[in-house]
Amino acid sequence: MKKRTCAVIGVGPGIGAAVAARFAAGGHPVALCARDEQRLLQIAAGINGSRVYRYDVRDTGAAGRVFAQIRKDMGPVAVLVYNAGAGAFANIDDATLEDFQSAWEVNCRGLFLAVKAVLPDMRAAGSGNIVVTGATASIKGGANFVPFASAKAAQRSLAQSLARHLGPQRIHVSYVIVDGVVDLERTRERMPGKPDEFFMDPAQIAESMFFLTQQPSQAWTFELDLRPFAEKW
Numbered sequence: 056m057k058k059r060t061c062a063v064i065g066v067g068p069g070i071g072a073a074v075a076a077r078f079a080a081g082g083h084p085v086a087l088c089a090r091d092e093q094r095l096l097q098i099a100a101g102i103n104g105s106r107v108y109r110y111d112v113r114d115t116g117a118a119g120r121v122f123a124q125i126r127k128d129m130g131p132v133a134v135l136v137y138n139a140g141a142g143a144f145a146n147i148d149d150a151t152l153e154d155f156q157s158a159w160e161v162n163c164r165g166l167f168l169a170v171k172a173v174l175p176d177m178r179a180a181g182s183g184n185i186v187v188t189g190a191t192a193s194i195k196g197g198a199n200f201v202p203f204a205s206a207k208a209a210q211r212s213l214a215q216s217l218a219r220h221l222g223p224q225r226i227h228v229s230y231v232i233v234d235g236v237v238d239l240e241r242t243r244e245r246m247p248g249k250p251d252e253f254f255m256d257p258a259q260i261a262e263s264m265f266f267l268t269q270q271p272s273q274a275w276t277f278e279l280d281l282r283p284f285a286e287k288w
């Protein structure tokens with residue numbers, strides 16, 4: 056039986072692209088969503104069964120428009136992976152109101168609106184999965200993480216509320232705390248002396264996210280911490 060559509064919001068060259076590739080390999084048609092359409096097209100070229108949708112999560116009207124088009128093109132959404140994230144790294148003295156507002160818009164309001172848009176599909180099917188990419192900042196606010204940490208903490212709380220409300224409706228909501236530095240070209244350039252094992256492989260993160268969507272309903276995970284073996288925590 057053909058699997059239903061997976062929509063990945065916030066697709067870039069790291070976790071987003073890896074997640075899209077993993078769900079495509081698992082048999083799902085995949086909708087790739089992000090602001091940068093040209094980059095999406097490059098990523099989609101390597102993922103069979105994927106389609107590209109320009110999606111700015113700061114635009115409050117985008118979720119309704121984009122998911123209506125996905126539904127028309129690819130069918131109802133069974134899996135939503137919310138990978139969009141943003142936030143300035145600054146303390147209370149240096150952070151601006153714009154920094155604070157932007158982090159909240161991307162991490163919290165964007166998730167809220169995306170979930171609203173996919174719930175009709177999941178409820179009609181009697182099942183669904185929502186996976187949210189979190190961060191250590193969601194549970195531990197550093198001095199120089201005021202906009203980012205506050206937004207990720209609110210996002211985690213929102214995800215937990217969703218999980219408690221939607222679980223009895225057979226919709227599994229999970230929150231994945233990524234505690235480490237993701238292996239990207241830009242992170243390698245910033246940390247040239249770090250060994251390979253210091254960095255988190257996006258493909259392994261994607262594998263864990265895919266696993267969450269395969270769990271039986273008698274043993275669902277809400278929160279999953281992922282970190283390299285040598286990460287201090």
